[in-house]
Amino acid sequence: MDVAIVGAGAAAACLVDALSRQESEPGRLTVFDPSPQPWRGQPYARDLEQVRVNLPPQQMSARHGDDAHFADWLRSRPKDAARHLDPQLNQPLPPRAVYGDYLEETAEAAIGTLRGRGWQVQLIAERVTGAETRPGARVELHTAGGAKHRVDRAVLCVGAGSPRDVYRLAGTPGFVLDPYPLADTLDGIAADADVAVVGSGLTAVDVAVCLAAREHRGRITLLSRHGLLPHVQQRGFPFQPKHLSRARLLELAEQGQLTLHQLKPLFGAELAEFGEDPEQLAAEIGAAWTEHPAERLRRQLGEVGSEQRARRVLVRLVRSLGPLALGLLPERERKELQETHFRIVSSLCSPMVPVNAATLLALHDAGQLELVEGVERIEPALGGGFGIEATGRARLSADVVVNAVNATPYATPDCAEGLVRSLVEAGAAELGGTGGLGTESGSGRLVVDGRPDPRLLALGDIAGHSLFITSSIAGLVAQTPAVTEALLSGF
Ligand SMILES: Cc1cc2nc3c(=O)[nH]c(=O)nc-3n(C[C@H](O)[C@H](O)[C@H](O)COP(=O)(O)OP(=O)(O)OC[C@H]3O[C@@H](n4cnc5c(N)ncnc54)[C@H](O)[C@@H]3O)c2cc1C
Numbered sequence: 001m002d003v004a005i006v007g008a009g010a011a012a013a014c015l016v017d018a019l020s021r022q023e024s025e026p027g028r029l030t031v032f033d034p035s036p037q038p039w040r041g042q043p044y045a046r047d048l049e050q051v052r053v054n055l056p057p058q059q060m061s062a063r064h065g066d067d068a069h070f071a072d073w074l075r076s077r078p079k080d081a082a083r084h085l086d087p088q089l090n091q092p093l094p095p096r097a098v099y100g101d102y103l104e105e106t107a108e109a110a111i112g113t114l115r116g117r118g119w120q121v122q123l124i125a126e127r128v129t130g131a132e133t134r135p136g137a138r139v140e141l142h143t144a145g146g147a148k149h150r151v152d153r154a155v156l157c158v159g160a161g162s163p164r165d166v167y168r169l170a171g172t173p174g175f176v177l178d179p180y181p182l183a184d185t186l187d188g189i190a191a192d193a194d195v196a197v198v199g200s201g202l203t204a205v206d207v208a209v210c211l212a213a214r215e216h217r218g219r220i221t222l223l224s225r226h227g228l229l230p231h232v233q234q235r236g237f238p239f240q241p242k243h244l245s246r247a248r249l250l251e252l253a254e255q256g257q258l259t260l261h262q263l264k265p266l267f268g269a270e271l272a273e274f275g276e277d278p279e280q281l282a283a284e285i286g287a288a289w290t291e292h293p294a295e296r297l298r299r300q301l302g303e304v305g306s307e308q309r310a311r312r313v314l315v316r317l318v319r320s321l322g323p324l325a326l327g328l329l330p331e332r333e334r335k336e337l338q339e340t341h342f343r344i345v346s347s348l349c350s351p352m353v354p355v356n357a358a359t360l361l362a363l364h365d366a367g368q369l370e371l372v373e374g375v376e377r378i379e380p381a382l383g384g385g386f387g388i389e390a391t392g393r394a395r396l397s398a399d400v401v402v403n404a405v406n407a408t409p410y411a412t413p414d415c416a417e418g419l420v421r422s423l424v425e426a427g428a429a430e431l432g433g434t435g436g437l438g439t440e441s442g443s444g445r446l447v448v449d450g451r452p453d454p455r456l457l458a459l460g461d462i463a464g465h466s467l468f469i470t471s472s473i474a475g476l477v478a479q480t481p482a483v484t485e486a487l488l489s490g491f
Pocket residue numbers: 006007008009010011012032033034035038039040041042043052053054055059060126127128129157158159160203406413415416417419459460461462470471472473474
């Protein structure tokens with residue numbers, strides 16, 4: 001058995017861990033990634049301390065079936081756990097680079113286990129530029145260095161696309177296209193510069209929080225079309241779905257009955273377990289479009305430990321079952337969810353941590369931070385800086401513009417363009433609506449015209465059937481057992 005993983009980011013680290021825990025005959029595993037910081041991907045690369053994880057440790061375990069895996073690792077580093085405690089959540093929220101250390105150690109330990117069982121494991125620091133996939137033959141991977149590697153199975157874990165340049169400002173002096181690592185990009189910004197941040201999601205929050213940590217004195221303006229900030233995260237509680245489970249979803253899909261209409265009463269039953277009312281939740285979510293963002297931030301900061309659990313139940317279900325459910329829903333419903341509800345689902349399911357919300361609110365209350373919605377145009381100004389036009393506002397200006405618009409979730413990353421193109425052109429893969437690769441729900445196998453190819457799989461941000469919002473560790477970890485099984489099957 002000769003298997004390859006292309007890309008050594010978070011998905012690959014979780015997959016290697018799952019593989020090391022699976023009974024199997026020893027084989028050969030080759031992992032390709034040109035990154036100088038393997039097992040982290042960009043999100044967990046080394047950066048400023050304030051670039052934190054966005055979820056508590058229990059929701060960021062890299063090991064399926066062991067929610068405490070990351071929390072235990074963190075506990076073995078008490079300094080990190082204590083230093084980065086979010087007082088409201090009462091949870092440690094360490095820098096993402098510390099989480100990267102965890103991924104790296106987890107992957108290296110797994111490789112040690114595999115080698116101990118007789119596997120040959122190799123990490124090749126090269127980009128995979130293309131693949132040949134003749135029917136009935138092994139997959140041939142081509143690297144940037146010109147080497148060719150034949151394998152029985154290849155899993156693509158190449159991550160997501162590059163940040164989008166919505167206002168076509170790339171190359172303009174004072175414009176930062178990719179804000180990470182913030183340790184480098186913010187270094188070039190004067191402390192009294194007026195900074196406009198394009199976007200109002202979690203990356204924009206990272207930028208504002210890191211500017212505050214650097215004692216920035218100039219104005220910070222978050223620019224967005226819709227004016228929606230991420231919700232403020234609430235304290236966790238033990239929750240095991242009783243009605244809306246993976247098994248139930250698969251059962252409904254098998255009966256050809258999986259529709260939003262079918263999911264509604266199951267969700268209602270989950271809420272009823274906590275005495276919660278779906279109507280009240282709908283009203284709370286609807287208020288996101290009408291309530292003043294700063295007031296909503298203040299209110300939600302006061303509700304971190306609230307006894308009302310409906311929002312958290314919804315988020316946990318969307319996060320854990322969303323990728324599977326989305327792949328099984330009828331195309332029409334999937335499109336409707338994606339096109340109509342993308343913003344609100346993102347705001348709910350990618351919430352900001354209270355410690356960051358408190359910093360944002362403090363900046364707002366000090367008159368230093370403003371959220372401007374209805375942004376229509378941002379352009380270089382004569383004589384330097386930028387001019388900004390937003391509906392109902394006089395023209396605004398900024399010295400520096402920092403882009404915080406992430407890649408479209410599940411788009412193809414630049415680094416994997418050649419590889420993905422070669423697969424698509426050979427008819428071995430097809431692109432999903434957002435550019436990610438079409439995969440079979442429940443196995444991760446690449447599909448073309450509904451037919452899965454047992455030789456090619458995908459996991460993580462590139463897997464097109466995944467949820468249309470930014471992925472999470474929990475979402476990809478939930479898929480590792482099925483992908484591992486598909487990877488090892490048939491040998
Ligand atoms: C800014 C940010 C913050 C996030 N914070 C959190 C969080 O706090 N909690 C959470 O649960 N989730 C978070 N996420 C989401 C999630 O953890 C990531 O999206 C996750 O890293 C996805 O893993 P991946 O392996 O698919 O991609 P990545 O981790 O990006 O890894 C892809 C790897 O593939 C390599 N690669 C690409 N092309 C090739 C090629 N052709 N050949 C070889 N190698 C290649 C790249 O070098 C890279 O190392 C965050 C996401 C972002 C963008």
